[in-house]
Amino acid sequence: MDDRLKLMLLLNSVNANATALAKFLLFGLEPRELWRPSGADAAKEVFSEKTLAKIRAANDGGWAERELERAGELGVRLLTVDDEDYPRELFDLKDAPLVLYWRGNAKKLPNKTKIGVVGTRRMSAYGRDVSKRLGAACAEHDIVLISGGAWGVDGCSQGACCENGGETFAVLGTGADLVYPVTNRKLFEMIAERGALISEFPLGSRGEPWHFPQRNRIVAALSERVVVVEAPLKSGSMITARLALELGREVWAVPGQIYGVNSEGTNRLLYDGAYPYISEEVFLSACGVDIAAPAERGGVKNMEISAEEGLIFKSLAENGTMTIDKLSLTVKMSPADLLKNITLLSAKGIVFMSAPGRYSVKSNL
Incomplete structure (x- = not known):
């Protein structure tokens, strides 16, 4: 069994995380020193004696090897922090898990919202x-x-x-x-x-x-x-x-x-x-889903809107959700005029606030 994988499985078994692993490695220790100490037993600088006792008892009983074997029998993948399929999002955590047990048809998290x-x-x-x-x-x-x-x-x-x-x-x-x-x-x-x-x-x-x-x-x-x-x-x-x-x-x-x-x-x-x-x-x-209606749909053609309102509608329809600041730059309109026309478009059921400070076109137009 690979020593690096064994190290992570044993650490994970006592609820240790990526921070604990980093601390262990910063001491310049080899994985085997976690379960088979040499010299002054430097692993004691990182983990308590109680934790080390649990890890070493698990090692002596062949727990990591059995865990790996059982995972294979059950069709469970073991993703460690070293694995390219390990979700990068988890590195935002201070206590990212060392090992993820993964059971399913998806091999990794897709690159989607x-x-x-x-x-x-x-x-x-x-x-x-x-x-x-x-x-x-x-x-x-x-x-x-x-x-x-x-x-x-x-x-x-x-x-x-x-x-x-x-x-x-x-x-x-x-x-x-x-x-x-x-x-x-x-x-x-x-x-x-x-x-x-x-x-x-x-x-x-x-x-x-x-x-x-x-x-x-x-x-x-x-x-x-x-x-x-x-x-x-x-x-x-x-x-x-x-x-x-x-x-x-x-x-x-x-x-x-x-x-x-x-x-x-x-x-x-x-x-x-x-x-x-x-x-x-x-x-x-x-979420970035384009629910805006194309500018040429008949629902708006039959409504009476001003030229300024038309500019706002066209910009939102073509670009999707926009902030007030971005919309103001696009339609070259002062904030006061922009808000006035957005209010009128909202009253006509054409535009709505999709999030604080963001506007979109109604999808049913």
């Missing part, structure tokens, strides 16, 4: 509807959906994505060989068919309570934008949103009833400045 969808397991009918619509929209527009494969919002959005031919990846809080919850077996099969099941935990790892907050950082890191559909104020979804913000990802939240427990988290995110998820159209536009 990727969004995270998270929310409560105890979703309402409203949350279910939003989750299904969002999952289907991702499939329709070739956006990769990242979630946790759990009950509720996760599974609902990923199921809709799969059923509509989309690509989705589930980051698990258990080993990649387990199905948790067991009722999601069919969903996991679809996800593996349409994407992959991903875990940083060794095979056979059960769903310990601390696993799920830890896996949330991977969901956040893999996503360009994270949508929180429904979430209590204290929940794993709120942890994911916080982590996403710390990583510089956009956070979107679905507005909900102000007295509903499931909306306490999402409404708080909106209060704190998250993007409001008010429709699939608005969100898709922010």
Whole structure:
């Protein structure tokens, strides 16, 4: 067995991460010194005696070799931080996982727009509807959906994505060989068919309570934008949103009833400045999906618009979503005149605000 792979498997088995590996290597240590010390046992400068005892006991029992063999039997790939297919997005994390257990037809994350969808397991009918619509929209527009494969919002959005031919990846809080919850077996099969099941935990790892907050950082890191559909104020979804913000990802939240427990988290995110998820159209536009109508469609021809309004419409139709500043430069119009004409176009149902400070043309024109 390759010493480098063995090193990472053994470190990963005690929940060590890329930072711990870097520290070990900075001491100039060879991989074998982790499990077979020489001289003064310099590995003690990096890890506690308790941690080293666990690693060395695992090595003496041949754990790493058995793990590799079992992964091969189950069709689970082991992606280490050295692997070219290891997601580059995870290097934004200070504690990037050393090993990813990867089970599915997709060999790596595709180079496409990727969004995270998270929310409560105890979703309402409203949350279910939003989750299904969002999952289907991702499939329709070739956006990769990242979630946790759990009950509720996760599974609902990923199921809709799969059923509509989309690509989705589930980051698990258990080993990649387990199905948790067991009722999601069919969903996991679809996800593996349409994407992959991903875990940083060794095979056979059960769903310990601390696993799920830890896996949330991977969901956040893999996503360009994270949508929180429904979430209590204290929940794993709120942890994911916080982590996403710390990583510089956009956070979107679905507005909900102000007295509903499931909306306490999402409404708080909106209060704190998250993007409001008010429709699939608005969100898709922010994701770069071209939903603008061509300038020559008949719907606008039959409307009375001024020459200035026509310039704005034409620019948005040709370029897609634009900021006020960029639009002002394109149509060579003062900010005051621009805002006046955008207001008129909005009132006529031609233009809408697709995100704070950004405008798009209605797709049904």
